[in-house]
Amino acid sequence: MRIGIIGSVGHWFYALNELPRHTVVGIAPGFAGEGMVAVxxxxxxxxxxxxxxxxxxxxxxxxxxxxxxTRFDLNAGITAEFLRRDVYVFAEKPLAITLEQLDILEAAQKDSKAFVTAMFGIRGEPWFVTVREAVKGLGEVRLLNGQKSYRMGNRPDYYRRMETFGGIIPWVAIHAIDWVHVLAGADFTAVRGLSNADFNNGHGEMDVTSLCQFEMEGGILASVSADFMRPMSSPTHDDDRVRVVCTEGVVEYMKGKVTVIDKDGERELPMLPAEDVFEQMLRRISGENVGVSPEDSFYITRVALMARDDAMK
Amino acid sequence: MRIGIIGSVGHWFYALNELPRHTVVGIAPGFAGEGMVAVxxxxxxxxxxxxxxxxxxxxxxxxxxxxxxTRFDLNAGITAEFLRRDVYVFAEKPLAITLEQLDILEAAQKDSKAFVTAMFGIRGEPWFVTVREAVKGLGEVRLLNGQKSYRMGNRPDYYRRMETFGGIIPWVAIHAIDWVHVLAGADFTAVRGLSNADFNNGHGEMDVTSLCQFEMEGGILASVSADFMRPMSSPTHDDDRVRVVCTEGVVEYMKGKVTVIDKDGERELPMLPAEDVFEQMLRRISGENVGVSPEDSFYITRVALMARDDAMK
Known part of the structure; x- marks a missing residue:
């Protein structure tokens, strides 16, 4: 395939393993001044x-x-341009940072022979694959708690305005929203969000703490906590966690380990192999039903934006 | 002091260490058939x-x-009877299981020369004392996540009707609501709750999963997850956790350990000695400002009932 890359500030590198099998016809910044050297x-x-x-x-x-x-506020418009030309798009999440942008993009998707896949790359990490498979043996999912915690560091200027950033819920919490959706295998029936921008080390409007709370089909409950408050001295950049409470056991991921408690007691699970979300997208283009669907890409973006809008009320 | 004990189904044993210094003039069931043998x-x-x-x-x-x-629905009325006679009451939490009951009780408190202390006994556990003291050295509290997870087992009949039980939020989540209130040192400005009673192993109306989400003064955010879904094969009855994200570090308790990450890196904290909440109540009677205040006892009960009422909507 002829592939291009626009922008550098997201997770384009999920595609890195597959790119040598294709032709990278060109790369370009998404806005004037976007550094492409790392790419x-x-x-x-x-x-x-x-x-x-x-x-x-x-x-x-x-x-x-x-x-x-590229920049959060630009991804939706660029994605729409390519969908309208029937070009497949591997797009940073969230697909858009306003519901208005998302509606326009969804209309473009509807009329396109191609599709967009959001970069929910954590779905491919060994721990997530391991949790996902473990849940299948634990009866009914009833309660999920997700956590994202990042170091704040010093972030670029476009993080400082909600108009260009979109918020910590669509940028960070969205991953955990995607996890709970996949793990519960259920849609959201009620969405609530909270966030706060105080003590953000001079990052303007950037919110640095957030909570989301969801009711899902079948009475499943889910919470997501996301923050930029992880101390700079922490051993890792992120502190991703998920806990899935099921009728026949509890499985959770934290600090590099997946553990389960079920009728056989408590134990650590061996990690399953990683999955490559970009390779899965290419297989989806070939007709396989695998990886992140365009439907999920839109749906999870929409839920994250609804939670963000609730938090901003 | 002349002390009596009514009922057996709660945490009267918090008083056990102090009772030999006083006169236990009598014990009685709170309702016909309440077994007092364990007491x-x-x-x-x-x-x-x-x-x-x-x-x-x-x-x-x-x-x-x-x-x-004694039974959840009876505690408020009995407590009020004694307050009206200027008798101090060490009462099971929640102080009441409806806001109407609580209003009546609060009126009785207002007119009393004595006071009621709710059994927020976990405040005295070494881990909680350790977290509480650690938070003082970490700047501003910004985000808290609390967890209570219990084994369900087979619970008495009065758990099976909301009218006599009150719900998992006022019975279980309330502890974590108290923790986040103490640790944040701030009041709640918005209260949201969710709960669900499916897959409760034949326990009628008893809800077995719940989530609460709070906005607090100063833009502090807090979440509480409480469930009765801990597998019976688990190594302990409960899986209490709390994570406190502050401007200068994160401290958390889980699985018997308190850990902190701050500018000096990540480490486990030595446990501080336990505090005795009943002994603190006796000191409060003597005029010291220590332990669980009657104000907190009412306030935390009220917040828990508000969250429960939101969940029942």
Whole structure:
């Protein structure tokens, strides 16, 4: 496939393993001044040295698949442009940072012969695959608690305005919203969010703490806590966790370990192999029902934006 | 002091260490058929063998302090009777299971020379004391996540009707609501609750999963997850947890350990000594400002009932 990359500030590198099997026809910043050096250098390690274009629009007629991960407020518009030309899009989550943007994008998706896949890359991590498979043996899912905690560090200017950032719920909590959706195998019936931007180390409007609370089909309950308050001295950048309470046991991931308690007692589970969400997208293009569906990409973005909007009320 | 005990189904034993220094003038069931054998036997281990009365009303004029821990729906009325006679009450939490009951009780408190202390006994556990003291060195509290998870087992009939049980939020989640209130040192400004009674192993209306979400003064956020779904094969009855995210570090309790991450890195904290909440109540009677205040007892009960009422909507 002819593939292009727009932007550098997201998770384009999920595609890195597969790119050598395809033709990277060009890369471009999503906005003036977006540094592309990290992308150039990482591609070079795979022997890929594509032209670096000034304007992403130059890629519009040239690609079969585009990887979009630029500034949060720009991803939706760029994604829509490519969908309208029947180009597949591997797009940073959230697909949009307002419900209005998302509606426009969904209309573009409807009319397209291609589709968009959101970068819910954590779905492919060994721990998530392990939890996902363990849940299948534990009866009915009843309660889920997800956690994302990141170091704040010093983030670029566009994090400082909600208009360009979108908020910690669509940017960070969204991963855990996706997890609980996958693990529960159920849709959301009620969505509540809270967030706060105090003590954000001079990051303007950027919210740094958040909570979401969900009622799901079948009376399943789910909570998500997401924050940028992880101490800089922490051993890892993130502190992802999930706990899934089922009728026949509890499985959870935390600090590199998946543990389960069921009728056989408490034990650590061996990690299953990673899955490659970009490779899964390519298989989906070939007709397999695998990986992150476009429906999930839209749905999880929508739920995250609803929670964010509730938090901003 | 002349002390009496009404009921056996709660945490009267928080008083056990102090009782030998006082006179236990009598014990009585709170309702016909409430078994008092466990109380009789445990008191005997301390050399205390009080008369066992048939009707708790016989204690009304006979005590300076009464310990009330009978059926959830009866505690409020009994507590009010003693407050009206200026008798101190060490009462099971929640103080009441409806806001109407609580309003009546609060009126009785207002007119009383004595006061009621709710049995927030976990405040005295070494882990809670350790977390409480650690928080003081970590700057501003910004986000708290509390968890209570219990084994369900087979519970008495009065758990099976909300009218006599009150719900998992006022019975179980209330502890974690108290923790986040103490640890944040802030009041609640918004209260949300969810709960569900499915898959409760034939326990009628008893809800077995719940989530609460709070906005607090100063923009502090707090979540509480409480369930009765802990597998019977678990190594302990409960899986209490709390995580306190502060501007200068994160402290948490889980599985018997308190850990902190701050500028000096991640480490386990040595446990501080336990505190005795009943002994603190006795000191409060002597005029010291220590332990669980009557204000907190009412306030936390009220917040829990508000969350429960929100969940029942």
């Amino acid at each position: 150039i250098n990482q591609l070079k390690t795979k022997g890929i040295e594509p032209p670096v274009l000034e304007d992403w629009r130059a890629l519009l007629g040239e690609v079969d698949l585009i990887i979009v991960n | 009789i036997n445990q008191l005997k281990t301390k050399g205390i063998e009080p008369p066992v009365l048939e009707d708790w009303r016989a204690l009304l004029g006979e005590v300076d302090l009464i310990i009330v821990n």
